Amino acid sequence: MATSMAPVLVAALLCCLGLSLPLNEKSSKSAKFPKDFVWAAATSAFQVEGGQIGTGRGPSIWDRFLVLHSNKDNSSGEVACDTYHKYPSDSALMKDLGISNYRFSISWPRLFPNGRVNKVNPEGVKYYHDLIDSLLKNGIKPVVTLYHWDLPLSLGDRGGWLNDAMVDWFGDYARFCFQEYGAKVKQWITINEPHTQSVYGYCSQVASHAPGGFQDNCEWSMYLAGHNFLLAHARAASIYKREFQATQKGLVGITINANWYEPDTSRDAAAANLAFEFMFGWFANAIFHPKGDYPAVMKRRMEVLRKKEGRVTARLPKLTAEQIKELKNSADFLGLNYYVSLIASANMSRSEPLESPSMKSTWGRDVNVFMFSRPEWQIGDSWIRYHPEGLRQILNFVKKNYNNIPVYITENGVMGAPGEDMNDKSRIFYVKGHIDAVHKAITEDSCNVKGYFFWSLLDNFEWHAGYTERFGMYHVSILTFTV
Ligand code: PNW
Numbered sequence: 001m002a003t004s005m006a007p008v009l010v011a012a013l014l015c016c017l018g019l020s021l022p023l024n025e026k027s028s029k030s031a032k033f034p035k036d037f038v039w040a041a042a043t044s045a046f047q048v049e050g051g052q053i054g055t056g057r058g059p060s061i062w063d064r065f066l067v068l069h070s071n072k073d074n075s076s077g078e079v080a081c082d083t084y085h086k087y088p089s090d091s092a093l094m095k096d097l098g099i100s101n102y103r104f105s106i107s108w109p110r111l112f113p114n115g116r117v118n119k120v121n122p123e124g125v126k127y128y129h130d131l132i133d134s135l136l137k138n139g140i141k142p143v144v145t146l147y148h149w150d151l152p153l154s155l156g157d158r159g160g161w162l163n164d165a166m167v168d169w170f171g172d173y174a175r176f177c178f179q180e181y182g183a184k185v186k187q188w189i190t191i192n193e194p195h196t197q198s199v200y201g202y203c204s205q206v207a208s209h210a211p212g213g214f215q216d217n218c219e220w221s222m223y224l225a226g227h228n229f230l231l232a233h234a235r236a237a238s239i240y241k242r243e244f245q246a247t248q249k250g251l252v253g254i255t256i257n258a259n260w261y262e263p264d265t266s267r268d269a270a271a272a273n274l275a276f277e278f279m280f281g282w283f284a285n286a287i288f289h290p291k292g293d294y295p296a297v298m299k300r301r302m303e304v305l306r307k308k309e310g311r312v313t314a315r316l317p318k319l320t321a322e323q324i325k326e327l328k329n330s331a332d333f334l335g336l337n338y339y340v341s342l343i344a345s346a347n348m349s350r351s352e353p354l355e356s357p358s359m360k361s362t363w364g365r366d367v368n369v370f371m372f373s374r375p376e377w378q379i380g381d382s383w384i385r386y387h388p389e390g391l392r393q394i395l396n397f398v399k400k401n402y403n404n405i406p407v408y409i410t411e412n413g414v415m416g417a418p419g420e421d422m423n424d425k426s427r428i429f430y431v432k433g434h435i436d437a438v439h440k441a442i443t444e445d446s447c448n449v450k451g452y453f454f455w456s457l458l459d460n461f462e463w464h465a466g467y468t469e470r471f472g473m474y475h476v477s478i479l480t481f482t483v
Contacts, residue, residue: 004034009269038101038451041094041473042411044148044192045107047078047460051084056121058113060150061160062463065210073466080461081476083174093474094457095138102140103410103453104131105148105192108173115170125180143410143453144181145189145235145255146174149197149210161202161225167232174236178244186250189335189410190236193257194229195281196316198222198364206400208464219362220315221292227317230286230327237330255335255410256283260372260390271369272344278367280394284334286319288402292328305366333450334398335410338382338434341377341390345370354378379426382469384414386430388437395441395449404448409438413455415462415469421433422475 047064066076070257083090094102110124132142147170151160155169175192200209202225203218214221233254240252258280263272274297277285281295289295294316302316319327342356352372358364359371377385391412396409412434418427431454441447459472470476 025467031436032443033439034442036450037442038408040099040101040103040143040451040453041097041457042103042286042453042455043081043083043457043460044105044145044150044309045110046080046148046150047456047462048081048083048104048458049107049110050077050079050082051127052078055084055110055127056113057107058109058115058121059153060107060109061153061156062150062208064153064156065208065212068290069208069212071464071466072468075461077461081458083458084127085129088134090457091131091134091140094140097473099137100141101143101187101451101453102135102457103143103145103189105145105150106177107150109148109150109152111176112152112173115155115169115173117176120176128181132181136184141187142185143187143189143408144177144185145192146170146177147190147232148192149201149356151211160212161197161228161232162221164228164231166228170232171235171239175239177244178240178248182244182248182250186248188240188250188252189255190233190252191229192255192335192410193337194226194233194254195216195257195279198226198229199358199361201225203362219366222363223316224254226282227319230283230319231323233287234323234326234330241330251332253331253333253335253408254287254339256280256338257339257411258284258339258394260341260387260393261369262341262387262390264343264345268345271346273297275342275344275367275369275371276397278363284398284402286324286327287329287331287404288334288398290328290403292324301366301368303368317369322466331405332401333406333408335408336393336398337411337455338384338391338409339412339414340385341387342371342373342385345372379414379430381415382404382415384430386433388415388433391434392437392441392445395438396445397448398449399445404446406448408451408453409449410453411453411455413471415471441464 012399042115046060064076106128110127111121113118113121136143155166197209201211201223202214203222204212237252261272261275263269277295277297282298285295286292299316302314306314348368348370350370354373354375356371356373373385377387379386395407398405414427414430416424420426435452438449438452442449454473456471458474459470459476462469462471
């Protein structure tokens with residue numbers, strides 16, 4: 001792998017870091033962020049590490065998924081950006097860039113090839129020490145995600161997130177990580193995007209993610225996986241808070257992705273709210289809302305469906321009083337991933353050229369809200385939408401409904417437009433717009449936003465799109481390895 005900067009995009013970020021190159025005259029004069037605002041970049045283990053052969057790492061559900069279902073360019077994560085070997089130069093690139101924090105994830109099967117903590121891979125344990133040390137040496141603070149989708153295959157074979165034993169297994173793995181790395185890591189993210197995994201992994205009808213293959217009965221499995229994600233987060237966070245926080249003095253949170261749903265007309269406000277609660281509130285409400293539990297509107301809708309489908313119990317599992325209590329305040333901050341806004345309408349019989357494919361999924365049918373995109377929000381043929389105001393709206397929602405909890409944007413970014421390559425004008429436009437929206441949310445709306453992590457530091461393995469989509473701040477010139 002060789003890297004070089006995508007120069008225009010870097011100019012955008014440097015400007016916001018208070019360095020030399022202005023985004024444009026207006027924003028360079030006005031864009032003052034709080035002094036302690038964190039400017040950062042993110043990656044995840046499976047997408048960048050490579051180093052899969054001969055390193056003692058066990059297989060993950062993504063390795064098998066890619067053998068069974070080919071992705072867009074028939075690629076795998078065998079080499080990816082080779083950060084398993086190239087972390088020293090990656091740290092140097094980050095230092096050059098001037099970022100203060102780096103979000104990466106630990107590969108669970110690299111530490112524990114079979115998933116359970118009774119058999120550790122010492123080479124894997126050493127790798128993350130080396131990576132963290134090299135970051136710290138370069139003045140970059142590590143922000144560590146414990147789980148970014150690469151579940152050890154042996155646990156996947158035991159039902160993965162449909163098995164409620166996952167809560168114990170994840171807790172044991174998390175405890176090991178806190179114990180091993182907690183002296184150096186002061187910000188932990190338990191789980192990345194439980195919504196994407198529950199819907200695309202455990203009910204994958206639209207964009208396929210591992211483990212896949214749960215189409216039968218997936219109207220149940222999606223909510224069961226989601227339930228176990230929540231409980232596993234709560235378990236890991238409780239372990240951190242009870243056993244480590246007082247001495248290690250770090251923070252623990254979760255990363256949840258949200259689309260913003262804009263009502264088409266004033267009559268569509270309830271539809272837009274329902275869609276938003278079904279996506280974001282599904283995971284955020286129990287953790288951040290003062291009342292806890294799943295969102296009331298979501299429970300009501302699932303109850304309507306229970307009756308309609310003639311079932312004895314609703315498909316959305318119930319949280320017990322004890323679980324509600326454990327989940328409430330289980331996160332010191334919210335990690336927010338934002339890429340998309342959509343228009344929501346209560347009228348299901350309309351038709352729009354840019355209607356959202358997720359409406360055809362089981363999740364979309366449960367929500368029963370018509371979702372589509374405005375043509376001017378489109379960026380090429382990508383699934384990402386340009387509507388920075390949506391990010392600002394979400395930040396205001398969090399402020400209003402979740403006690404103004406601290407928020408880190410843990411992902412935001414866009415793939416390079418075809419033909420633009422290193423002269424990535426549309427990406428600078430996207431990033432600038434979103435950073436401006438965050439700025440307004442802080443300075444005009446008093447939202448409690450603490451940092452912005454650009455997705456991604458490097459062009460990397462983009463799941464079902466393989467290496468065909470480049471999200472990197474740094475261009476990676478060789479990105480091929482086929483299965
Ligand atoms: C996130 N959607 O995934 C992930 O956290 C990253 O690993 C990924 O590379 C990045 O966004 C860019 O795709 C998403 O369809 C995947 O709405 C799909 C969706 C959202 C986020």
